[in-house]
Amino acid sequence: MKSINAGTGTVCLIGNPTVYSLSPIIHNYGFGLHNINSVYVAHTVEDNYVKEAIYGIKALNYVGCNVTYPHKTNVIPFLDELTSEARLIGAVNTIKNENGKLVGYNTDGLGFVEGLKNRGFDLNNKNICIIGAGGAARSIVVSLIKEFDCNVTICNRNIGTAADIMNTLNIDGLPGRITACITPSQLKALCDINVFINCTPVGMSPNEDFIPFEDELVLDESMLVCDLIYKPYETKLLKKAKDMGCDVHYGLDMLIFQAIIAFKIWTGKDLPYEQLELLLKRQIY
Ligand code: NAP
Numbered sequence: 001m002k003s004i005n006a007g008t009g010t011v012c013l014i015g016n017p018t019v020y021s022l023s024p025i026i027h028n029y030g031f032g033l034h035n036i037n038s039v040y041v042a043h044t045v046e047d048n049y050v051k052e053a054i055y056g057i058k059a060l061n062y063v064g065c066n067v068t069y070p071h072k073t074n075v076i077p078f079l080d081e082l083t084s085e086a087r088l089i090g091a092v093n094t095i096k097n098e099n100g101k102l103v104g105y106n107t108d109g110l111g112f113v114e115g116l117k118n119r120g121f122d123l124n125n126k127n128i129c130i131i132g133a134g135g136a137a138r139s140i141v142v143s144l145i146k147e148f149d150c151n152v153t154i155c156n157r158n159i160g161t162a163a164d165i166m167n168t169l170n171i172d173g174l175p176g177r178i179t180a181c182i183t184p185s186q187l188k189a190l191c192d193i194n195v196f197i198n199c200t201p202v203g204m205s206p207n208e209d210f211i212p213f214e215d216e217l218v219l220d221e222s223m224l225v226c227d228l229i230y231k232p233y234e235t236k237l238l239k240k241a242k243d244m245g246c247d248v249h250y251g252l253d254m255l256i257f258q259a260i261i262a263f264k265i266w267t268g269k270d271l272p273y274e275q276l277e278l279l280l281k282r283q284i285y
Pocket of ligand 1: 108132133134136137156157158199200201202204212228230251252254255256258
């Protein structure tokens with residue numbers, strides 16, 4: 001984007017807080033790269049203004065928006081259409097304004113799977129343990145069982161949330177399946193796990209010195225260990241796994257690929273992974 005003028009399109013982020021988000025950096029870089037006359041801004045929206053914010057996208061003819069914590073579910077009643085992915089997950093992180101029709105997408109889990117594939121990881125025939133059962137875990141489980149012939153175990157403090165994911169997502173016709181829900185105390189008894197994925201905020205800056213369920217989590221060097229946290233770039237969990245000889249997968253890749261997919265939804269254009277990784281690592285370190 002060379003300058004802001006009367007023809008400048010707007011894409012925004014809706015969440016609370018939004019001040020630490022890296023999305024404006026990613027998407028404004030993309031608009032500049034492709035010489036698109038649009039701008040990406042962050043709007044902090046309180047719970048009682050979610051409806052007005054979403055209707056504002058339509059009223060002001062924004063190109064679209066991202067949605068982040070805590071509004072990914074709250075926005076759904078005000079949208080005109082949902083993709084099948086977003087409906088299954090029950091949450092939206094990307095909205096496109098299609099000539100006044102607001103379509104809700106979820107690119108979080110897709111971004112995680114694209115990141116794995118980009119690094120050459122194939123999760124077919126793998127036994128995967130997801131730690132955590134919040135919104136991110138749910139979006140990842142949906143994408144994993146749609147993409148790979150895999151078995152998923154969900155481990156969460158609150159077993160009810162994990163069971164809810166299992167009960168709503170075991171759908172005939174998908175290649176993968178959720179086979180068990182467990183509490184952290186049962187982690188030690190798990191055998192044959194090939195992949196652990198941390199979907200909790202444990203280990204996130206500024207509380208970097210923690211590993212989720214450290215006393216119960218048993219790792220060995222044959223495993224792939226993934227973390228969704230991208231600040232710090234390398235969490236204590238990933239450092240421990242790497243030191244043991246495990247393959248590791250960083251949360252920054254999910255952030256980058258969910259954004260690449262969202263940018264394509266709004267503009268039809270691709271963003272370059274390598275340049276974004278460099279750009280964002282400079283922000284995180
Ligand atoms: P969420 O909906 O709030 O869910 C949090 C999950 O973590 C819940 O299952 C919760 O368990 C568990 N949890 C929270 N604190 C815990 C603790 N101290 N010990 C053990 N378990 C704990 O959050 P979310 O949206 O799923 O996000 C989860 C993580 O993923 C965050 O760190 C977020 O930054 C990251 N994330 C990264 C990306 C990316 O692009 N890389 C995208 C989305 C999210 P209970 O159910 O028992 O409370």
